[in-house]
Amino acid sequence: MWLGKVVGTVVAPTKNDTLIGSKLLIVQPLNLDGMNTISLQVAVDTVGAGNGETVLVLTGSSARRIMQNEDSAVDAAIVGIVEHIELEGISKSQYWVNKV
Amino acid sequence: MWLGKVVGTVVAPTKNDTLIGSKLLIVQPLNLDGMNTISLQVAVDTVGAGNGETVLVLTGSSARRIMQNEDSAVDAAIVGIVEHIELEGISKSQYWVNKV
Amino acid sequence: MWLGKVVGTVVAPTKNDTLIGSKLLIVQPLNLDGMNTISLQVAVDTVGAGNGETVLVLTGSSARRIMQNEDSAVDAAIVGIVEHIELEGISKSQYWVNKV
Amino acid sequence: MWLGKVVGTVVAPTKNDTLIGSKLLIVQPLNLDGMNTISLQVAVDTVGAGNGETVLVLTGSSARRIMQNEDSAVDAAIVGIVEHIELEGISKSQYWVNKV
Amino acid sequence: MWLGKVVGTVVAPTKNDTLIGSKLLIVQPLNLDGMNTISLQVAVDTVGAGNGETVLVLTGSSARRIMQNEDSAVDAAIVGIVEHIELEGISKSQYWVNKV
Numbered sequence: 001m002w003l004g005k006v007v008g009t010v011v012a013p014t015k016n017d018t019l020i021g022s023k024l025l026i027v028q029p030l031n032l033d034g035m036n037t038i039s040l041q042v043a044v045d046t047v048g049a050g051n052g053e054t055v056l057v058l059t060g061s062s063a064r065r066i067m068q069n070e071d072s073a074v075d076a077a078i079v080g081i082v083e084h085i086e087l088e089g090i091s092k093s094q095y096w097v098n099k100v
Numbered sequence: 101m102w103l104g105k106v107v108g109t110v111v112a113p114t115k116n117d118t119l120i121g122s123k124l125l126i127v128q129p130l131n132l133d134g135m136n137t138i139s140l141q142v143a144v145d146t147v148g149a150g151n152g153e154t155v156l157v158l159t160g161s162s163a164r165r166i167m168q169n170e171d172s173a174v175d176a177a178i179v180g181i182v183e184h185i186e187l188e189g190i191s192k193s194q195y196w197v198n199k200v
Numbered sequence: 201m202w203l204g205k206v207v208g209t210v211v212a213p214t215k216n217d218t219l220i221g222s223k224l225l226i227v228q229p230l231n232l233d234g235m236n237t238i239s240l241q242v243a244v245d246t247v248g249a250g251n252g253e254t255v256l257v258l259t260g261s262s263a264r265r266i267m268q269n270e271d272s273a274v275d276a277a278i279v280g281i282v283e284h285i286e287l288e289g290i291s292k293s294q295y296w297v298n299k300v
Numbered sequence: 301m302w303l304g305k306v307v308g309t310v311v312a313p314t315k316n317d318t319l320i321g322s323k324l325l326i327v328q329p330l331n332l333d334g335m336n337t338i339s340l341q342v343a344v345d346t347v348g349a350g351n352g353e354t355v356l357v358l359t360g361s362s363a364r365r366i367m368q369n370e371d372s373a374v375d376a377a378i379v380g381i382v383e384h385i386e387l388e389g390i391s392k393s394q395y396w397v398n399k400v
Numbered sequence: 401m402w403l404g405k406v407v408g409t410v411v412a413p414t415k416n417d418t419l420i421g422s423k424l425l426i427v428q429p430l431n432l433d434g435m436n437t438i439s440l441q442v443a444v445d446t447v448g449a450g451n452g453e454t455v456l457v458l459t460g461s462s463a464r465r466i467m468q469n470e471d472s473a474v475d476a477a478i479v480g481i482v483e484h485i486e487l488e489g490i491s492k493s494q495y496w497v498n499k500v
Contacts, residue, residue, distance in 0.1 A: 001242040001276055003210070003226070008187040010103070012156055014147050015180035016166060024156070026103070026185060030240050040130050042101040042156060047214050051188065056212055056224070056242060062264045062275040064162045066216060073179045075162040076101055079273045080215035085226060087208040088251065108387040110303070112356055114347050115380035116366060124356070126303070126385060140330050142301040142356060151388065164362045173379040175362040176301055201442040201476055203410070203426070230440050247414050256412055256424070256442060262464045262475040266416060279473045280415035285426060287408040288451065308487040310403070312456055314447050315480035316466060324456070326403070326485060340430050342401040342456060351488065364462045373479040375462040376401055 001056050003030045003082065006049055010042055016073035025049060025078060027057055043076035056080035101156050103130045103182065106149055110142055116173035125149060125178060127157055143176035156180035201256050203230045203282065206249055210242055216273035225249060225278060227257055243276035256280035301356050303330045303382065306349055310342055316373035325349060325378060327357055343376035356380035401456050403430045403482065406449055410442055416473035425449060425478060427457055443476035456480035 004027035012024065023045040041057070046066065049055050055078045058066070063077040104127035112124065123145040141157070146166065149155050155178045158166070163177040204227035212224065223245040241257070246266065249255050255278045258266070263277040304327035312324065323345040341357070346366065349355050355378045358366070363377040404427035412424065423445040441457070446466065449455050455478045463477040464470070 001224075001274075003240045003242060008185050010156060010180070010182055010185050012180035012182045015156065016146065016158075018166075019180065024101075024180075026187070040103045042103055046216065056210065056215065058216075058273050059275050061161050061261050062273060064165075065264075065271050066218075066273050071165050073158050073162060073166050073177075074101075075159050077273075080210070080212035080219060080224075082210055082212045085208050085210050087226070108385050110356060110380070110382055110385050112380035112382045115356065116346065116358075118366075119380065124301075124380075126387070140303045142303055161361050164365075171365050173358050173362060173366050173377075174301075175359050201424075201474075203440045203442055246416065256410060256415065258416075258473050259475050261461050262473060265464075265471050266418075266473050277473075280410070280412035280419065280424075282410055282412045285408050285410050287426065308485050310456060310480070310482055310485050312480035312482045315456065316446065316458075318466075319480060324401075324480075326487070340403045342403060361461050364465075371465050373458050373462060373466050373477075374401075375459050 001058050001079070003085070004028055004041065004043075004055055004057050005030060006051050006053050006055055006078075008051070018067075018069055018072040018074070019044070022074075027055060027076075027078070030054070041076060043078045044072075044074050045078045047078055047081055049078045049081050054082040054085075056082060101158050101179070103185070104128055104141065104143075104155055104157050105130060106151050106153050106155055106178075108151070118167075118169055118172040118174070119144075122174075127155060127176075127178070130154070141176060143178045144172075144174050145178045147178055147181055149178045149181050154182040154185075156182060201258050201279070203285070204228055204241065204243075204255055204257050205230060206251050206253050206255055206278075208251070218267075218269050218272040218274070219244070222274075227255060227276075227278070230254070241276060243278045244272075244274050245278045247278055247281055249278045249281050254282040254285075256282060301358050301379070303385070304328055304341065304343075304355055304357050305330060306351050306353050306355055306378075308351070318367075318369050318372040318374070319344075322374075327355060327376075327378070330354070341376060343378045344372075344374050345378045347378055347381055349378045349381050354382040354385075356382060401458050401479070403485070404428055404441065404443075404455055404457050405430060406451050406453050406455055406478075408451070418467075418469050418472040418474070419444070422474075427455060427476075427478070430454070441476060443478045444472075444474050445478045447478055447481055449478045449481050454482040454485075456482060 008026035108126035208226035308326035408426035
């Protein structure tokens with residue numbers, strides 16, 4: 001799993017049937033310095049995450065298997081909302097939330 | 101899943117039998133600054149996507165499983181056409197479409 | 201598998217049911233020069249690892265399959281605590297532990 | 301799948317039994333500027349590809365499943381020989397073949 | 401699969417039961433210029449590889465499936481010892497062996 005910040009939403013009227021009704025969120029991977037701008041990942045929300053929240057993203061076949069339909073067009077799912085993280089004793093969640 | 105822009109088409113007369121009749125599109129991953137030139141990914145179109153469109157790409161075994169033939173030579177599939185995305189309240193789809 | 205150093209803990213009260221009771225550790229990938237700051241990976245601890253330790257991280261479907269529940273929301277698991285590593289005859293574990 | 305150029309051959313007399321008789325080709329990933337020197341990937345040829353050709357590479361469990369033996373030691377397979385690609389209307393195959 | 405050079409050994413007394421008795425080798429990915437220092441990968445040896453050798457590394461679920469125990473904590477396995485590689489007609493194995 002990796003840590004990311006929800007930065008947006010995808011609106012895609014034309015999509016695979018198994019994605020109809022899913023909330024498709026754009027999640028930016030985080031590193032120790034804050035945001036990592038390498039790529040824009042999209043994950044299906046399964047825990048009620050919202051914009052600006054730090055989340056835990058599950059990938060690959062494990063993400064597909066937690067969906068109710070085993071043949072879902074899903075390879076990434078948000079499976080946790082991070083309240084805070086402790087990095088060698090220091091909480092950085094506030095740092096990230098404020099920085100971007 | 102990741103967001104990308106369709107930038108081209110692959111013509112490959114010699115290919116695995118399960119790919120005959122498939123539309124093989126070249127998709128460039130996007131990041132927050134626009135295009136990411138790291139790599140050229142190829143995905144099978146399943147939603148009628150065309151050149152210049154921003155799309156949602158599914159990868160790995162999940163992409164294979166949404167094909168009609170479970171043993172398809174597929175590890176990436178376009179599963180959505182992005183109408184627009186909202187990044188912290190600002191739609192960026194127009195930005196990307198015009199930039200490249 | 202890859203080598204990393206445990207640098208923190210994730211606190212996420214809202215999460216997938218299969219993760220309840222799991223210890224979610226943040227692991228930083230290591231390279232030959234020490235820490236690699238590219239990304240923050242999260243792995244479920246299965247061997248009693250703690251902060252500052254160098255660990256062996258298993259990824260993908262293999263990580264899910266070693267969990268007791270085959271449908272766990274897991275794609276990365278700590279499967280070993282590294283006592284030391286020998287790089288062309290020189291142990292570097294002490295180097296990493298002291299450096300960061 | 302990704303696009304690459306065949307740049308060499310691997311000779312490995314000691315190898316997993318399922319690889320005996322396979323042609324192991326070294327494929328260099330391509331990007332929009334030509335060659336990407338990040339890594340050297342090895343893929344099993346399934347379509348009669350040769351040195352210098354631009355090919356389509358399939359990865360992961362999908363690559364294993366197209367082999368005749370379901371337990372093959374394969375995670376990457378060449379599944380197409382690219383005649384040319386069209387990038388926003390311009391064919392770049394000649395460019396790559398001549399450049400390197 | 402990817403090409404790498406064995407640069408060390410991992411000693412981890414506390415580990416998943418399925419790894420007991422396995423030789424855990426540290427393999428550095430190679431690129432066209434020699435060593436790639438991005439990351440330190442660990443693979444289970446299945447062919448009797450040793451320090452300094454150039455090897456072929458298999459990843460993902462394919463690596464797990466070639467182990468005798470289908471639920472092994474393995475996502476990377478050394479499946480070949482490279483005698484030499486031919487890059488556009490020039491053997492580079494000696495180059496790598498001498499360089500590092």
